[in-house]
Amino acid sequence: MVCEDRCGCGAVCRRIFGRTNKPSDEDTHDETIPVTLTQLAEARDVKFTQVLDEPLSIGSHIICTGTPSEDLPWFAINVGVGDPESGRGDIAVHFNVRMPQCYVVRNTRRHEKWGPEETTAFRLFPFKTDRPFTIEVIMDEQQTLWAVDGEHYCSYTHRNPNPSAAAWVQVAGVRDATLTINKTDTYPSLAPTPIDVPSRATIDALPSPTEPESWRPNVIAALSNGIPEGQQIIIRGRLRPLLHSFSVDLMDAARDWPQPNVALHANVRAHVESQQSRQLVVLNAWLGAWGAERRQRTARLIPGTQTTLKILRGASEWCVYSDDVLIGELEYRVPPSVVKGLRIRGDLYPEEIYICPVSNSPVVEKCGC
Template sequence: MSEFSRQRTILNPVVPYLGTIFGGLELGQMVVIHGTVAPDADRFQIDFQCGCSVQPRADIAFHFNPRFKGSGHIVCNTLENERWGWEERTNQMPLTKGKPFEVLILVLPSKFQVSSNGKHLLFYKHRLDFRRIDTIGIHGKVMIEMIGFASQTPLQGSQLISLDASPLNSNKAESTESMDFTLPYAANIPGGFVPGRTMAIKGEIKRDAKRFAIDLRPTGSTDIALHLNPRMKEKVFVRNTYLYESWGEEERCLSEFPFQQEMYFEIIIRCEANHYKVAVNGIHQLEYKHRFKDLNKINLVSIGGDIFLFDVRVW
């Protein structure tokens, strides 16, 4: 995620650890955990709890439990009224015994979204109200270097502009509460998308999504300077340019496809003198050399496809 302010950081807590989350969890908040799995680990767990009571045992809204026997798997569950619910398991195991790791847990309206070591890992739909969570517990064979709590905040010292789906003639930042992000979406970019400017696009991919597209282009022309087109079934992230009534050669190569159905995403596009830089959920993905050379004319963004669009901002 691009713009987070650290609210509180806990360094080198002793495990087992039980600590208060001051102010509880908020929508859009991210919990960042850095640690190292013990060389002889069989399992460890991270629990987001509703209190710290032992008798009766506090409810656990989200139990994240990597287990290392065999090929390894991760168990997620909820404890309510001292009873565990049904286990949700994933056989993906990005954590390795004796190795450092990073786990990011993002709070969304209907679920937690978890990534590890820069890759999407799993979703866990809320079974309890996440606003009840006020305690984090960590147990098992793991060493923790840092627990951080971060919330999205506006940029400091930058002119942040929310792009409504209608032409904007002002450079004044506006509230997103009244903005229309229905698809297909198109908005003017005040001042154009020239070198030094950055755009953030936030949304969620639909459950049955096939593809979506983001286009940067000049108004009054069919040209497309930058076409970003994630295709879910093929698992390819296509980049291209449309000039003189025809598409150029597609660029497709990436080490990992960074999208998944039902995933929340934030795409950051940075315009530099010779190329665009593109990141997804805080991870740099690619550079794309300019084929449309008259950068001063790029003043329109259009978005369509199988997503829910939440926000589009430029600075």
């Protein structure tokens, strides 16, 4: 399995952004809660199928609504080919919500055989019994993206069969399910307008009353004025106790899809050779495709603690600092003025994000390897 970020890293790891949505040390769910065969059979029998009038293509947008019920502990959205009623058709994408275990499985079934499951997600399990949900699915060239209640949840890379060959979409295990299939230019369509990153006069200035009181994990924020020359972006936050990895992207638009260009992708990977004293830092840019990576083992982050990241707009490169230590530099591959959005994903939970001048910031030389 490769990194779900499609960052070109080649990492053999499905948890590149740190969060499997199976229960962990931070959750209290019991994965051994029994589900009877009768309940599963009943969930499969409660189904709604919509035949596609035209093939799915880039920009196809599926919206499913419904309410999980206590007596149906399992529900699924299937995008498939063949006969949907026989139960033997191929399923290009299977999105299976398992309520008692509190995680979501994605998979593909071909010739009545299932492939390897995927269970990672960018957020905690969002479904609750008797609470309505809205799931959005967007079709891209190489993957489908899934959002729950207006917030991106996961992605799933196409396998064989490809969902572009699908003949139907089916919801099973939800009695009040609705399906709408059309085209869209935005995803998630229910997402609120991104918050604009505020500016402060100095790095130590107090926040203004208009600043957000808190920032959500895996946030996408707008940089309407970009990062002006001589300025830096500050991200203060908490690291997950079981630190795996996180990324910060400077993009030309504040959105998940259509995929924006990424002027700077800064990825800290604590899971790679985690016995070493410093974490791996990978820097890159996405301009229709990933470019050449810059790698250095320079970060020394302590899981479960507060940290401060700084990204400085330098004379000819982006400079990335962690707690005043330079951990990486990436030369400009596009003009820095194109940056209009910020995305944070993974095991860094932001508490403060703002822009301020560089001049009063301490500079410490990059630690050696």
